[in-house]
Amino acid sequence: MPAADAVRDDDAAGRVYTVLVIGAGFSGIGAAIRLRERGIDDFVVLERGDEVGGTWRDNVYPGVACDVPSLLYSYSFEPRTWSKLYADGAEIQDYILDVVEKRDVRRFVRFGHDVSALRFGDDDGIWRVTTNQGVFRARNVIASYGPLANPALPPIDGLEDFGGEVVHAARWNPDQDLTGKTVAVIGTGSTAVQLIPHLVRQAAKVVVYQRTAGWVLPRYNVDTPPAIARVFAALPILRRLTRSALFRITELSALGLVWNTVLTSVLSLAGKIFLRSQVTDPWLRRLLTPDFRPGCKRMLVSDDYLRALQADNCQLVTWPIARIGESGVMTCEGVEHRADVIICATGYEVTKTSPPIEITGRGGRSLNEEWARGAFAYKSVNVSGYPNLFFTFGPNAGPGHTSALVYMEAQIDYAVELISVMTNRRLTWLDVDPRAQAEFNSELQERLAGTTWNSGGCRSWYLTEDGFNATMYPGFATTFRKMLADIDLHDYVASGDLELAITGRVGGDTMDGRTTDGVDPR
Incomplete structure (x- = not known):
């Protein structure tokens, strides 16, 4: 029996995946690769389209291209020598396809599965994921549907x-x-x-x-000289150093843009x-x-x-x-x-006040209702009341100066690390302490107040109608990566084997339980 048919039989029998990933764009494929690197193969990627690639599969308009240097717009763990400084959409899609085949993740992807709802089970700690082809069950969900998934038509009469x-x-x-x-x-x-x-x-x-x-600034989209391509192939370290130099240049630009x-x-x-x-x-x-x-x-x-x-x-x-x-x-x-x-050419329905699918957490709480005044999360990845749910490109993870993939990789690594901790220590679920979430977002909004986006009369799609910034991160990408590299388990509550429950940073002391009620998440 083909592997795909075996997976279908398992689903019909009520299979519970360790991880379910929503979306097979850059972040979904990246999550699949990182899960496999950590020895987690019991996962599935649900993709509503008929191919991987996400926005780069969907966008085929004339001139579509990356607007940051392509060396930065690629996985750090899968470098490529691009044909131009700014690759066009077709080359980026080819890159994603190549990575999928090289890393053998296509067999984990289920195409034609459009997710409409997530519901957490209080009794068993399992997420029920409703799709157009049935209900899937998983211990953990990585929501990688991305911010550029659903086109937005302008609200113009007629x-x-x-x-x-x-x-x-x-x-x-x-x-x-x-x-x-x-x-x-x-x-x-x-x-x-x-x-x-x-x-x-x-x-x-x-x-x-x-x-x-x-x-508008000039693009200077030059072709990669054949000699440079040969040098990069012979000495990959030079390509890494070039990528590092470009990253530092874009980081510097934050001083003028953020x-x-x-x-x-x-x-x-x-x-x-x-x-x-x-x-x-x-x-x-x-x-x-x-x-x-x-x-x-x-x-x-x-x-x-x-x-x-x-x-x-x-x-x-x-x-x-x-x-x-x-x-x-x-x-x-x-x-x-x-x-x-x-x-x-009016952009997308970016998640600022509601997720694009219905999400129901502990005790029947609705994330769609909680985000009505503006989306929020803890470190852009988790939301209190929704255990084992991880976002990539989550609230306040948007860069204004460099590649979004730098932020995306940091979020993926954070999610996979926490999933590994739960798996290794036999925890049913981890949920963010609401006080930790409230403290994080209070500090975040204070920092945002001093940025270009939230001062000087700036109005943009980054903000909600009442001026709440649920989109951008107020700082350098380096700071964002450092923040997510530090997993402080004191900021979580757990359910599972209490003798193995954890608090403090990974490898720290025993976790003390805390209430999850009565705290304003913002």
């Missing part, structure tokens, strides 16, 4: 009434033919600056609707100089000059976006959109702009 085609960039059809058509592009963020130059070369007319201008410093002014000046060098018309330059500090919103990197906006067949519209009608986009000054196709 969008459903448009007579042409509405396309979200994250659901691009590679066979899409825009020749001779008038295309409306809503959004001018990271996706739009990659997509618009390609649209201008294909469509008859492109109308770009800008709500706020962004800071906080308002002299370097912030330097970045602002660099952006204005680049804008002046690319755009000749003074009025257009004024429209493209941001009214916020660098770092408030994600920095944009592009060598051709600003030039594309000046093409004869491209028009920049900065009037707010009033509504969308059957034949086009109506702006608030009363002008209707005809369109054949509307492309929404």
Whole structure:
């Protein structure tokens, strides 16, 4: 009998996995690799799509690419010599596929399984995971569905009434033919600056609707010289040193992006100089000059976006959109702009106030309700009241200056270490002490108050509508990694073999029980 069929039989018989991983993108595959390295093979990865890769599988729009140097946008334990400084989406997807085959994790992935709910069993400490193909059971769950999973359409009146085609960039059809058509592009963020130059070369007319201008810096996307590729292959240590140097450079940029410093002014000046060098018309330059500090919103990197906006067949519209009608986009000054196709480069439904699935914890508590005013967690990984549930790309794990994979790996290692501790010491579950969680988030929000995102009138998708920052981490990636490298078990309560219960750091003293009631997690 094939292995896959054996797994199905086990599920039908009520198999309880040691670990269930949700999602087979970068973080889900990374979690699978780390679990195997720790000798944990009793796990399953549930993926709603038909292939691994997550956002890099789904995003195939023209120009899709990484906006941080590719040497940083890869697993530290699986280095690669990339073809360019900034790899395109197809090369990144190929990299993920290569890693999956090399590390033999595909056999753990179940495709076509869309998770809709998690429920913790108070009586047995087991998570029930509801999918479109049945219910799975597991002792531990790693939620690796990622922040860039569910595209968000703009909440504009009349969008459903448009007579042409509405396309979200994250659901691009590679066979899409825009020749001779008038295309409306809503959004001018990271996706739009990659997509618009390609649209201008294909469509008859492109109308770009800008709500706020962004800071744009040059990309300098050079090919990797063959000589460098040969050196990296012969001397892998040089590739590691290059990656380390790039990481240190991006860490330095945090001084100008996370906080308002002299370097912030330097970045602002660099952006204005680049804008002046690319755009000749003074009025257009004024429209493209941001009214916020660098770092408030994600920095944009592009060598051709600003030039594309000046093409004869491209028009920049900065009037707010009033509504969308059957034949086009109506702006608030009363002008209707005809369109054949509307492309929404409007990002994703990032988890700020509710997880994308229903999560029920101890005593029937609902994480969807608890996060209603803004998501929170302990060290971005665990939430009190939801034992043995681990998030990757959890609340306040977002970087504003470097690769998200640096943060992701730290969270994966933290989760796998705790799962190993529970397995080795025969604990049923570990749950965060609510006081430890409250103290952590109180300090976190105090630190956030002094960052660019939470001061100076900054408004961005990083914040909830009432200004709560549930997204970004207020510091260096080095600090984040150090925080997660320190597992303080005094901050957890446990259930299981009390003689083996643990508190203190790994290898520390015996754990003392503490109440889990009556503490505001924020």
